Amino acid sequence: MAATELQELACDMNLSNSSEREAETSDPISKAGGWITFPFITGTLVGMILGGMGWLSNLIVYLVGEFNVKSINAAQISNVVNGCTSLFPVIGAIIADSFLGCFSVISISSFISLLGLIILALTSILDNLRPSPCETGSSLCKAPSKIQFVVLYVSIALASIGLGGARFTIATMGANQFDKQRDQDVFFNWYFFAMYISSFISSTAIVYIEDNVSWGLGFGLCALANLIALAIFLLGKRFYFHDKPRKGSPFVGIAHVIVASIRKRKIKYSSRSEDYYYGHDGKEKMVSATPTKSFRLLNRAALQTDGDLKVDGSIANPWRLCAVQQVEDLKTLVRIVPLWSSSIFLSIPIAIQNSLTVLQALAMDRHIGSHFKIPAGSLVVIVLISTSISLPIIDRLLCPTWQKLTGQSPTPLRQIGIGHVLNILSMATSAVVESNRLKIARNHDHHPHAMSALWLFPQLVLVGIGEAFHFPGHVSLYYQEFPVPLRSTATAMVAMVIGIAFYLSTAVIDLVRSVTGWLADDINDGRLDNVYWVVTVLGMLNLGYFIVCAKFYKYQNVGN
Known part of the structure; x- marks a missing residue:
């Protein structure tokens, strides 16, 4: 990732x-x-x-x-x-x-x-x-x-x-x-x-x-x-x-647009390009002749009024007047927020699985042969290896094949969609494996570690393949669609998605603990498989939400 x-x-x-x-x-x-x-x-x-x-x-x-x-x-x-x-x-x-x-x-x-x-x-x-x-x-x-x-x-x-x-x-x-x-x-x-x-x-x-x-x-x-x-x-x-x-931070420019549009909320809209401010450098060709009609309430931020400009043509107060390009940049961010939010709910199940898989491994037989025992914390390596192998295969084999068959490269949104599906399959696999582990553990009271930890590999492999699809898709989408001033922090914004997902996963686990008995201190006494089924359903709902967002989203800089 x-x-x-x-x-x-x-x-x-x-x-x-x-x-x-x-x-x-x-x-x-x-x-x-x-x-x-x-x-x-x-x-x-x-x-x-x-x-x-x-x-x-x-x-x-x-x-x-x-x-x-x-x-x-x-x-x-x-x-x-x-x-x-x-x-x-x-x-x-x-x-x-x-x-x-x-x-x-x-x-x-x-x-x-x-x-x-x-x-x-x-x-x-x-x-x-x-x-x-x-x-x-x-x-x-x-x-x-x-x-x-x-x-x-x-x-x-x-x-x-x-x-x-x-x-x-x-x-x-x-x-x-x-x-x-x-x-x-x-x-x-x-x-x-x-x-x-x-x-x-x-x-x-x-x-x-x-x-x-x-x-x-x-x-x-x-x-x-x-x-x-x-x-x-x-x-x-x-x-x-x-x-x-x-x-200055590019986020301050976003704040300028919001504040300026609010301060000028009573000013009437104009359809004349000369009424809008395009920047002191005069590069009005960078944007359309007038601001786009979507999210029109923000257009007032670029409307010129008396006192907005200095004698030399520069902005007197950036909290009252912004360039059209700044307005359009904010609109781009607003359009992409729904897709960005779907990536949060895509990462929550992965965050839940990341921690609970270690607990599963601790309750399973981690021996390979008679002398080597897999450390529970090392199971994350399976995701790492899976992603590492999948990335070049996708880049060198699947994408060229897709292009030959369809005449175009897979768009970022298609890659993200495939990642959603693989993520759901991984959670469902986790539920099935845990259900079988519980049955074996309860049928072998004297040997609760009877099931091999190798059974955890398929779900982790699926997570890795899914990450090879949806994380590159997200990053590609953000960097190509985000305003240029924000591209240098777009990677950090992707990291923020993961961070939020980990925090929300703790909230989900706390909620499950408070209303069910599925998460016992000894997982052999609980129903961890039901937790996985819940996140599987959440993943399916999020896939539906993503499909709706993707259907209505119009690329700004990426060909459909």
Whole structure:
């Protein structure tokens, strides 16, 4: 998912980055960048992913096994943390674009993440920072003290803020180092390869060390990887092209349109193009002669009245007058919001499955052979592998075949629709597998782990294939349809969808817990399969909602 988003970011940033570089050719700093920055940027990425995924993918197991947190509560905490790591990129992108620039945001975020990982490692090493050990699921387990919870949550919060603030900003800075599209393409091919490899290593090797050797050693390796990443990044400072923050956030321009249209709500509409303001640079050819008729109430923001312009033709007060292009940009966002909202409800079942699958794995036989046992937190690797394999197949085989058969490439909305269907199939598969697991567990009272965890693979493979369709579709749609000033933060907006989905998934789980008995602390006493059936139905309803939105949506920049 992340790799696809970053690749789209690189492609769409190319034009703006190149133009900015050309404008700064007289500045010596513009000569920086290029391939010499590759080992520094990629090394930073590898270290951050090794450190981040090493603790994040095994968080539920750590909470249950070392902090005596009840399994469902641990799943809820994991959802919140995943939500944070997906929401913080938005904040990081806004700060980088509007205030500090990418270098400062990455440096500060990496340091914050390092601090969080050091504290997290201490919770696993120092006995005073965690409760007394006991058998998992025992009623005699002692809950953590308030101080222990505070230290734990502070460490998780710092690690989440740092990881979220850095991982997407690293991609933006990497794209800034290259002028030519060909160089960017080659760079990101290796960049994504490094990201997938580091994700695989952290979700398997580091998680295995945490489960079978020592939590302290595992978290220590995460902190060490983060420290090395920060050191590598700072060593490359003199080689980087340092982007300059934009003058103000593009979101402020959106606010200008809304406020101006409200302040001029009593002014009559005009059909004459000369009554509207097109910008001080006179580039009225960029938009239609008059604002479009859709969402006409916003058009008043571009209507010129006495006192709106200075003598030189510039805007006197941006909160009373906006350019037509600004108005049309806001309209584009309003049109795409329904489709954007459908992606939230597409991600909620995935977020629920992400945490509950770990609980299923803990109650299943995870042995492969007589000596190797799959760490429950490593099951996420199946989704990663599935997505990695599916992406090139879709790009090199399915899309060209589709184009030969239909004469056109599959549109972003078609890709998203396929992702919806695969997501529903995955949830239904999860329900069937869990139903069978419960029957086996209840028929084998003396051996509740009788069912192999390998039965969880099909549902995870389907999730991965679905992500290979719908996440690229979403990113492609947003970048091609969003206003140009907002394209640099569109990847972060996609991450926001995931963050919101994780938060809403916690609300769904809390609701299910309060009105049903399906989510017991011991999942063998509950009905987790019913939860999956509920999210399957929700997915079907959301698919219907998406189809309606897609049918009425008209592309602005993408051919139908």
